[in-house]
Amino acid sequence: xxxxxxxxxFIQNGTSEGIIxxxxxxxxxxxxxxxxxxxxxxxxxxxxxxxxxxxLWKYDGKEIENMPPNVKIAPWFPQNDVLGxxxxxxxxxxxxxxxxxxxxxxxxxxxxxxxxxxxxxGHGGYQEAVYxxxxxxxxPLFADQYYNALMAEAKKIAIMLNIDYLTNGELENxxxxxxxxxxxVILCRRKFYLRMAQYNA
Amino acid sequence: MSKxxxxxxxxxxxxxxxxxxxxxxxxxxxxxxxxxxxxxxxxMAVWPLxxxxxxxxxxxxxxxxxxPKFTHPQVVEFSANDMVNFAExxxxxxxxxxxxxxxxGKSNVETVWNDFLDMGAxxxxxxxxxxxxxxxxxxxxxxxxxIDSIFNDCGIGLAYKFRAKHIIYSxxxxxxxxxxxxxxxxxxxxxxxxxxxxxLEMSFYQRCLNSLxxxxxxxxxxxxxxxxxxxxFADKLELKNMPPLEDLxxxxxxxxxxxxxxxxxxxxLPPLVVNVGGLHxxxxxxxxxxxxxxxxxxxxx
Numbered sequence: 111x112x113x114x115x116x117x118x119x120f121i122q123n124g125t126s127e128g129i130i131x132x133x134x135x136x137x138x139x140x141x142x143x144x145x146x147x148x149x150x151x152x153x154x155x156x157x158x159x160x161x162x163x164x165x166l167w168k169y170d171g172k173e174i175e176n177m178p179p180n181v182k183i184a185p186w187f188p189q190n191d192v193l194g195x196x197x198x199x200x201x202x203x204x205x206x207x208x209x210x211x212x213x214x215x216x217x218x219x220x221x222x223x224x225x226x227x228x229x230x231x232g233h234g235g236y237q238e239a240v241y242x243x244x245x246x247x248x249x250p251l252f253a254d255q256y257y258n259a260l261m262a263e264a265k266k267i268a269i270m271l272n273i274d275y276l277t278n279g280e281l282e283n284x285x286x287x288x289x290x291x292x293x294x295v296i297l298c299r300r301k302f303y304l305r306m307a308q309y310n311a
Numbered sequence: 312m313s314k315x316x317x318x319x320x321x322x323x324x325x326x327x328x329x330x331x332x333x334x335x336x337x338x339x340x341x342x343x344x345x346x347x348x349x350x351x352x353x354x355m356a357v358w359p360l361x362x363x364x365x366x367x368x369x370x371x372x373x374x375x376x377x378x379p380k381f382t383h384p385q386v387v388e389f390s391a392n393d394m395v396n397f398a399e400x401x402x403x404x405x406x407x408x409x410x411x412x413x414x415x416g417k418s419n420v421e422t423v424w425n426d427f428l429d430m431g432a433x434x435x436x437x438x439x440x441x442x443x444x445x446x447x448x449x450x451x452x453x454x455x456x457x458i459d460s461i462f463n464d465c466g467i468g469l470a471y472k473f474r475a476k477h478i479i480y481s482x483x484x485x486x487x488x489x490x491x492x493x494x495x496x497x498x499x500x501x502x503x504x505x506x507x508x509x510x511l512e513m514s515f516y517q518r519c520l521n522s523l524x525x526x527x528x529x530x531x532x533x534x535x536x537x538x539x540x541x542x543x544f545a546d547k548l549e550l551k552n553m554p555p556l557e558d559l560x561x562x563x564x565x566x567x568x569x570x571x572x573x574x575x576x577x578x579x580l581p582p583l584v585v586n587v588g589g590l591h592x593x594x595x596x597x598x599x600x601x602x603x604x605x606x607x608x609x610x611x612x
Contacts, residue, residue, distance in 0.1 A: 118417070118424060122497060134409070135352060136350050136351040136352050137350055137352075137406075137408055137409075138409040139407050139409055139410070142407055142409045142410040142413070144411060146413055149413070162433070186380075186480040190591065190592055225394075232352055233352070233356070233482060233483040233484075233569065234352045234355055234356055234482075234591060236574065237571075237574065237592055238570070238591075238592050240573070240574050240589070241589050241592035242592070250508070251408060251409055251412045251420070252408045252409075252411070252423050252425075253408070253420075253423055254483045254484065254505045254506070256417075256507075256508030257484065257503065257504070257505045257506075257507075257508060257575075258483075259508075260503065260508060260509075260510060260511065261574060261575045261576070262574070264511050265574065273412065274416075298447055304565045
């Protein structure tokens with residue numbers, strides 16, 4: 111509960127153009143990640159290059175000294191809610207949708223909205239992103255993640271990056287593209303309509 | 312005559328009343344979710360189904376090969392914590408996929424499926440030799456098993472032990488052995504498969520390899536994994552007359568695949584295979600009538 115309040119405060123304080131959520135899933139170890147100096151550097155640099163966005167990062171590796179102020183780390187985020195509840199679906203500015211817990215309802219007020227999801231291409235996250243209309247930057251690591259990333263890229267709702275070549279500013283460019291180009295969001299939402307049209311039929 | 316008729320009517324009335332009053336207990340089934348070789352994300356993916364079944368009055372038990380991060384008061388848990396040294400024996404303590412990817416590159420990570428295959432065999436060995444797990448198996452009865460599809464084939468043997476039906480649940484797209492195992496059209500010669508990272512437009516070489524790999528995986532399962540499991544069941548549970556797992560798995564009731572054509576390629580599936588893509592994203596969106604309302608909001612924006 112406490113950490114959720116932290117997140118809420120972090121989102122509330124100051125102004126921002128939106129939120130970018132970063133997660134590498136439950137299997138990839140962030141200790142290994144933070145052991146790779148180049149990789150960690152590439153991420154920190156990319157986060158610093160977009161100071162007007164707030165970044166939520168699922169990270170539990172070793173402590174980072176020069177963390178940019180627009181980044182909030184936590185060992186776990188309610189992912190489905192971070193992607194979806196940041197802008198609750200409401201009428202007359204009253205929140206009406208049901209939610210798993212009241213804390214989450216309080217946590218994300220209507221104003222800021224998740225603009226992008228930087229993901230390892232895990233299947234759960236991919237589906238949540240499609241459901242909530244959040245385009246992805248996918249950096250696949252193993253197992254079915256390459257397939258998911260390829261599919262997301264083929265559907266034009268994601269930019270796929272290779273983790274081996276992140277060092278030369280590619281992550282910055284991809285993040286800029288994904289938050290500025292509205293086509294990604296539109297196509298992402300079309301996927302949502304397609305599914306709902308079928309499931310509601 | 313009319314008196315007899317009247318009393319018969321009363322009898323029918325009271326019997327139906329009696330049936331209605333006990334119906335809840337009659338229909339509540341014992342359901343086991345067998346997610347032995349599964350990560351937190353697999354649990355997350357199936358959890359709405361677990362909760363819904365439990366809330367509908369079924370006795371749901373969740374067998375999970377890791378430490379549960381969230382629980383439900385009506386769901387009985389049997390997890391890795393209830394078994395002796397489960398994570399060490401499974402080799403999960405030093406299972407660092409990110410490290411392997413960064414140090415040895417992409418081609419090394421593609422062999423992860425072979426590791427999972429070995430883990431599947433190990434899982435069954437651990438379960439059937441663990442005193443707590445054996446006590447759990449011998450003291451419970453289940454009517455339905457929902458089994459995670461990724462080499463949790465131990466569950467199929469358990470389903471036979473309980474004389475229960477089983478449903479296969481894939482938390483990602485259909486794996487390469489599905490067409491061969493459940494008898495439907497194999498599309499691996501023109502669509503990429505979930506286990507290997509081929510592009511949508513495959514080259515001729517990739518098409519050949521992809522088709523052969525589809526057969527190769529079912530071959531590995533039936534010739535490498537299943538004989539091991541068959542032997543374990545015969546030795547440890549003393550199921551001497553158990554049919555081979557290869558036959559038992561063909562007796563599958565349903566195959567749930569957590570995909571949807573809107574997010575991957577459209578595949579030709581038989582009625583047996585049900586697409587349940589995005590199940591876990593609907594947790595806050597039920598009932599579905601509210602979802603169409605959300606659609607409306609989206610359109611307005």
